[in-house]
Amino acid sequence: MAFSSGYFKTSYAKDLTIVETKPRWVALLLLLAALVVLPFLASTFFLDLANQVLLALIGSVALMILTGYAGQISLGHAGLIAAGAFTTAILFKELQAPFFITFPASAVTGGLLGIIFGLPSLRLKGLYLALSTLSLHFIVTFFGSEYETKRGLASGVVLDPPSIGTLRLEDPRFWYFFLLIVDVLVVLLAINLIRSRTGRAWIAVRVRDIAAESFGINVSYYKVLAFVVSSVLTSLAGCLLAYYRGFVSVEAFSMLMTIEYMAMIIIGGLGSILGAILGTGFVVLLPYAIDALVNIFAIPSRLTTYMFAIKYASFGLVMIIFLILEPSGLAGIWRRLRDYFILWPFKHKPVGK
Amino acid sequence: MNIVVLASLYCLIGYGYVLIYQVSRVLNLAHGELMSLGGYFLLTIVIMGMTVSPLTSFLLAFILLLALGLVIYFVLMRLMTGESVFTAVLVTISLGILLRGLITLTWTSQSWFPLQYMGIRASSFQFIGGAQIPTFGLVKVASALGVFLILTFGIKYTRWGIKMRAVGENPLLASQRGIAIHKYYALAWGLATSIGGLAGMIQACDSGLDPGMFIIGLKAFPVVLVAGLDSLSGVIPAALLVATAEILAINYISPQASDVAPFAVLVAMLLIRPWGLFGTKEELERV
Numbered sequence: 001m002a003f004s005s006g007y008f009k010t011s012y013a014k015d016l017t018i019v020e021t022k023p024r025w026v027a028l029l030l031l032l033a034a035l036v037v038l039p040f041l042a043s044t045f046f047l048d049l050a051n052q053v054l055l056a057l058i059g060s061v062a063l064m065i066l067t068g069y070a071g072q073i074s075l076g077h078a079g080l081i082a083a084g085a086f087t088t089a090i091l092f093k094e095l096q097a098p099f100f101i102t103f104p105a106s107a108v109t110g111g112l113l114g115i116i117f118g119l120p121s122l123r124l125k126g127l128y129l130a131l132s133t134l135s136l137h138f139i140v141t142f143f144g145s146e147y148e149t150k151r152g153l154a155s156g157v158v159l160d161p162p163s164i165g166t167l168r169l170e171d172p173r174f175w176y177f178f179l180l181i182v183d184v185l186v187v188l189l190a191i192n193l194i195r196s197r198t199g200r201a202w203i204a205v206r207v208r209d210i211a212a213e214s215f216g217i218n219v220s221y222y223k224v225l226a227f228v229v230s231s232v233l234t235s236l237a238g239c240l241l242a243y244y245r246g247f248v249s250v251e252a253f254s255m256l257m258t259i260e261y262m263a264m265i266i267i268g269g270l271g272s273i274l275g276a277i278l279g280t281g282f283v284v285l286l287p288y289a290i291d292a293l294v295n296i297f298a299i300p301s302r303l304t305t306y307m308f309a310i311k312y313a314s315f316g317l318v319m320i321i322f323l324i325l326e327p328s329g330l331a332g333i334w335r336r337l338r339d340y341f342i343l344w345p346f347k348h349k350p351v352g353k
Numbered sequence: 354m355n356i357v358v359l360a361s362l363y364c365l366i367g368y369g370y371v372l373i374y375q376v377s378r379v380l381n382l383a384h385g386e387l388m389s390l391g392g393y394f395l396l397t398i399v400i401m402g403m404t405v406s407p408l409t410s411f412l413l414a415f416i417l418l419l420a421l422g423l424v425i426y427f428v429l430m431r432l433m434t435g436e437s438v439f440t441a442v443l444v445t446i447s448l449g450i451l452l453r454g455l456i457t458l459t460w461t462s463q464s465w466f467p468l469q470y471m472g473i474r475a476s477s478f479q480f481i482g483g484a485q486i487p488t489f490g491l492v493k494v495a496s497a498l499g500v501f502l503i504l505t506f507g508i509k510y511t512r513w514g515i516k517m518r519a520v521g522e523n524p525l526l527a528s529q530r531g532i533a534i535h536k537y538y539a540l541a542w543g544l545a546t547s548i549g550g551l552a553g554m555i556q557a558c559d560s561g562l563d564p565g566m567f568i569i570g571l572k573a574f575p576v577v578l579v580a581g582l583d584s585l586s587g588v589i590p591a592a593l594l595v596a597t598a599e600i601l602a603i604n605y606i607s608p609q610a611s612d613v614a615p616f617a618v619l620v621a622m623l624l625i626r627p628w629g630l631f632g633t634k635e636e637l638e639r640v
Binding site: 073110123124126127128130131132134135136138142145146149220255256259260262263266278306308309310311312314315316317319320324327 | 380429432433434438439440442443445446448449450451452453455457461462487561571574575578607609610612613616617619620621624626627
């Protein structure tokens, strides 16, 4: 990465470090400390918000790997989350399976579905691929709703909170730390995958697959691999979501969910893990921010019945604005801001931009 | 008979997708919302009592939608020229979300029945075999055929149609030959919106109006893909195929399968002949 500060890498070892400079270490440790302290200060409501962000982050990092790095467009993300959630729900309902069985089982379902979702990518590109994954979404949710009706669980499946060893995951604070650890692991995994041979192969496939093939990259293998990695992570997110809500129902996994995840990586900025994190926060918190705004300005109560529609419309509007005005997303804004302050009071463009 | 009626509804919606794709290579995923907007426009016009005759209110709503399509193109989609196709498609998705929110805001999420306000009662015709078909089913079939004939003729023989095809085939060459390409892109958007809206109006008269209506637009989408995205004449057989699959699925599997059947057909189609039954083969960028 080119820095505007004049930081240059002078050894191969430096090229391999994840955290590059001392100020970054400081910032990272501060951030981690803040994240650890947060649940002790926040109210239940804000803790729930934080948990939602952490949950969504797993899915959005997965989608970022697939779409942002490997360049494969998928509109079946909600279908995969549903697959993980339903694997968990069915195993729990039918076999009373504990957490340490449902969790890997969701991963396996995700992996298998990833292969199925990924196969069309060997023949199709772009728009057509998006459509085939979209139809897979409908097929997966269809099986979910079939299960619900066949078993007479029209309103959904209720789950008990999971336990790890002797620890029962019930308290939102426990959930927070559990999710935080999972998230840190997922982000580390993603960063390392992308730095490695696999990630470079993905980026090559995204940029120009024919050139990648001629470099000896097995394009089919890496495409399917991207789908599998992304689907496994997504299904795990689905499993955790099922436990967190304590409730699984098909209605939750609509097209809107897919679009929300798409929005996270687009608003965050494609091709950047930081973007996935920022975008997730933005999309999850946006409806609550609108709620708060409405409360502050004390807009007539007549409007509160339309809250849902208002959130819906503003969500669409924000997405349009980002697509048109800021294609590089929040990560791009962050990079510009950072460069501005690093270079201040000078105004030249940083190297490599 | 159900199959034919459903197929003609899908046809009417499908023309909109094809028109926009053929001319500007953008897939308009907001089409379902624009369609239901057609129904709502009709409803508003009828309630406000601006006209007495139902035919005039249909016409008025049609013209309004044409204008809306033009506005959408000039305000929004024009900015997307030169961007990647996928970005443009995402913009249409976001537009769909925005419209859905606005529809619920303006007309609330309750169900409306425009027929009540028009003073017409839904009637049905008796056929010789004893089969009954609702009047608006017939209207659907008739308008699907009518629109098809007008569009095919218009695109093949009129000046505007020929220029539209030129723009679709090669925008650069077309603009160098002095064709104002933005005008024809906008025209395609306007026509597609109003035809989709027409489908929405008829459907609203037939079975009422609520914000969930856009789903029909989404389900009409496999039809277009099966037909081949740039083939207007392929829409009719494809619509028949998808409608047959859907009705069979409802009868023999379960009513819930109605949402899935079109997409199952779509997956099969994508794996066997991704360019559709009647699409141009070299159109598709394949791996």
